[in-house]
Every structure is written in C-alpha cells, then in structure tokens.
Amino acid sequence: MSIERVAIIGLGLLGGSLGLALRENLPGVTTTGYDASPATRARAAQRGLVGTVCDSAAEAVAEADLVVLCVPVGAMAQAAREIAPALPAHTIISDVGSSKQSVARALAEALPGHVVIPAHPVAGTEQSGPDAGFATLFRQRWCILTPGPDAPEAAMADLTELWEALGAKVEIMDPAHHDVVLAVTSHIPHLIAYTIVGTASDLEDVTQSEVIKYSAGGFRDFTRIAASDPTMWRDVFLSNREAVLEVLGRFSEDLTALQRAIRNGDGETLFDLFSRTRTIRRSIIEQGQDDARPDFGREHGD
C-alpha cells in the first residue's frame, strides 16, 4: 500500500474511529486531523484520535497521500473547497458520507483533476462527537466504495487495502444504487424512528413520563436511533431526497395496507407478514451483521 500519510477532516464518531483504527491496525501510517470546532480539536488531541491535530484543514492535508472527509454530507463541498489550494497533486480524496451521488458531485466540482473515490463505511452508533469514536467500529462492517468510471486501479487497490486493514469488508457499487440501498437499510429506518419518537412526545393523552416508563415494550429501540446526530441526518435526507422519497412512498403504501387489515380484522394478512419478517433477522445474524444474543445482548436485571 502506497498510503503513508492520512488526513482526516472532521473528528467526530467516524473521523475519530478512523484515526484510532488506523493507529491500532496500521501503526506505520502517519495521521493528521482537523475539525472546524476548536473544542473538538482540543478533545481529539487529548484522546490522540490522530497523530497531529492541525489548526487548519489546509495544514492537515498538506502532505497527505489520502484525505478522508468525515463531515456531514452537507458540509462536504465547503470542506473540499477549504483543502483544495493545499492539496498535493497525487492525493486521493475519499469520505465516509451516508449518501454518495451528491457527495461525488460536490467533490468532483470542488477538486477537479484530483482522484476522488467516495466511500461509505456502514457502521456507527447513536453517539457523536470526539468522545464517541473507538478503534473497532469498522470490524465486520461493509465499506462501500462508489468510484467514478475513471478511478485509477492503484488508488482503488490502496483504499481497499486500507479499509480491509481496519477490519472492514469492501464492496464496490454504483453511487445511484448505493443511495437506494442505503435509503432502505439506513435512511428510512432513521426517519421512521425520529418520527415515532416525535409522535409519542406530542400526544395529549399519554404523558412523556409514561412514554419513558413503558418504553421497554419496543419504543426504546427507536429512541436509540432517534438520538443520532441531528446535523448529520438532516443532511442525509436533503442530499438523498429522491431515493428517500421513493422508499418512503413504498413504506407508506405497505403501512396503509396493514392499517386496513387491522381495521377489517384480517388476521391472516398480519400473520403472513409477521411470519415472513422473521427469516431476515436470522440471515442478518448468520452473516455476522448483528449480535446473536436476545435483545441485542442488553443487560437484564440490576
């Protein structure tokens, strides 16, 4: 691998985990980092998220072989413009954003002539900020690369090797297809979780205190996702608008059909769906994409 110096722009959950994972798995690689927030930079330096926390994005990327933008997708264009003047000609640009078509466009526009290989490691927790990252976040997770048609083979091989060294499995995908797949497996689940938590807070007949007390009936699962970073997720929905609206339309149709089944007392339709959905859980566990323990391995008792 010819990547010896990696610059990480944005030192939150993803950027911080990337820095820690690089240190643990590729100790020969030098890391620099930058975050627009002075408080985040200070905390990143304390935790050693990267080897050197720089005072500007330009300084962080000045000698990098690879720059990974770990900012909300709506901030990618601005981050790219900031580093453009300082960027060495050979540097590969990548990112970790959750939508890929809009990011690919923004980076290509801001950095013409550079090798840009957008990426999306499908990994995270509900936490955010410089304290949230940890070195094992990417293990056993998929990292999706969405290269343009003229991405150099050597750069693709380097980026693949790097992510695999962090424990990830790499897949290559068309950016438009990525955006539909992730709308289903990530964006719509987040939108639904945010919505139901909002709905529950706004009811007049049920108090907030009751919602909290009896959340173990299922609701609490949704509150975890709905505690995710608001800026990041606002940007995801705005940048992947088309695919999100498409999948949301399908979801709403299906929900309406179940609503009708409940209204009509049609237990068979309900039972058929509820039986079908079990098998997907089994496959997810078999393929190592979730904890096999009941209840995610939550602790029961005191």
Added chain:
Amino acid sequence: MSIERVAIIGLGLLGGSLGLALRENLPGVTTTGYDASPATRARAAQRGLVGTVCDSAAEAVAEADLVVLCVPVGAMAQAAREIAPALPAHTIISDVGSSKQSVARALAEALPGHVVIPAHPVAGTEQSGPDAGFATLFRQRWCILTPGPDAPEAAMADLTELWEALGAKVEIMDPAHHDVVLAVTSHIPHLIAYTIVGTASDLEDVTQSEVIKYSAGGFRDFTRIAASDPTMWRDVFLSNREAVLEVLGRFSEDLTALQRAIRNGDGETLFDLFSRTRTIRRSIIEQGQDDARPDFGREHGD
C-alpha cells in the same frame, strides 16, 4: 402474601420466565403449568420452568391460589373457559397480555364470580417458546395492573407483592388508558418494524442480500422487533384495534409532514425534530429502562 400455589397457563417466553423467576425469588411458592403444545410441555419439564407440568389446564389450576394466563391475547377466552370448571372459588385470575380492555372483558365473561386482575409486565425479548424464558426478565421492568372497580384490596396487595418479589415495579392503570399508552410505546413500534422489514423484502431494485449486508446502517434494529412471535402480535393488533389505529393515524400525519419537509428541502423542520428526540433517549437511560452503553451494548468486532 397468601399466594402459595401459582398455576401458569402457557409456557412460552413470558410463562417460562415467570416460572423461573418464581423459583428463584419465591422458592416457597409451588408452581404448576400447562401448555397446549405437547412439545412445549416436554421442554418445559426438561428446563424445570414450573415445579409440575400438567397434562391439562384443569389439572394445573386445581389447587392454585393464583392462575396467570400467559397465552396470546386472542387465546385468553378459550384458556379461561378451559380452566373454569376446575377453578377453586378463592383463586385469583391474572394474565400477562399486551392489551387489557379486551382481555378484561374476555376473562370476566368466561369466569363470572371470580376475582380477575389483568396485568401486563412490560418486558420481553424477540424470542419465543419454552427455551426463551429466563428468571431476570422482569427485573427493573414495570408491571401494569388494570383492576376493575371492585377488585379486592387483599388480592391487589398479593399480586403486587408477587411481582415486586420478581424485581418488577408495579403500577395501577385504567385498562383503556393502558391500551393507548402501550399502543404508543409497544404496539405501533412493532407494527412499523414489521412494515419496514416487509417493505425492504419486497423492493425490486434492492436485493434481499443487499438488505442483509448493509443492515448495520439502522435496519437491523427493526429486524429484531420484527422477529417477535407472529401469533402474539397478530392478536395484539386485532384486540387493541381502536387505540392502534388512533396512534397510527397520528404517526402517519407526522411522517407526511416530514416527507413534505424533505421534498421542499426544509432542513430546519428536520433539524428541530431530530434535536428534540435526543432528550427522550437520555431520560429512558436515566430511568433504567435501557442499557446505557452505545449501540445497546452490542459487541463490536470479533
């Protein structure tokens, strides 16, 4: 507490956990049990879910001070009719069903003259059957009692003491209010989870294999809930139809508003909601209703 003999009808996740929790916390109490499935009875005997597994519901309840019906809510009436002829006059009848108005009606009708105190321990996992139960399931969880206006104080005190001995916290609630609260905190979350997992399976553009591979983006959380017992949940939606449809209507309105915000590029509406929903998560953790560890304490890495 004057309850010395408890009969458990239905030896799945809830019934089995109740039996194990009684043995662990109230070893002086004698337990009998019955399940309509011979295979479940055999497994229950092997695991020692109750002291004696009986060959009929009538035999199980013949000397009981308390009978707890742990069958799907749609099977409560039939279970009550089965035990009616064998039930001693002093026996308290309770249950663990997730909807309370319909169960209260069914039990009162099948067992006139008996003390009936419906109950709902808000606890569970996505697993079901005689292998799923464990003794600590009820610890730190709320158990909601929904007594009718003439429930005897002594019976209420006994039932409360029993659940508290198993580690639960007891709350008393009007059955109609229970059904709305649980529609929000449990039933609608389950319905939504089942729906999105169904939607994801049925898309033409995204393969099942892709849904599984990239499920760590949020989707996998929903698959856990959508792996819950189909019979139990069909019955819940049919028996709590009115409250479920009411809350579902509110959810759909809220989802439509977000859909419009995404279509219009209205980031402020999205950001406002996404910021608001974080605080509920914090309260749930503060009140001991969920694991405080990120990602529910899931294991990361290998």
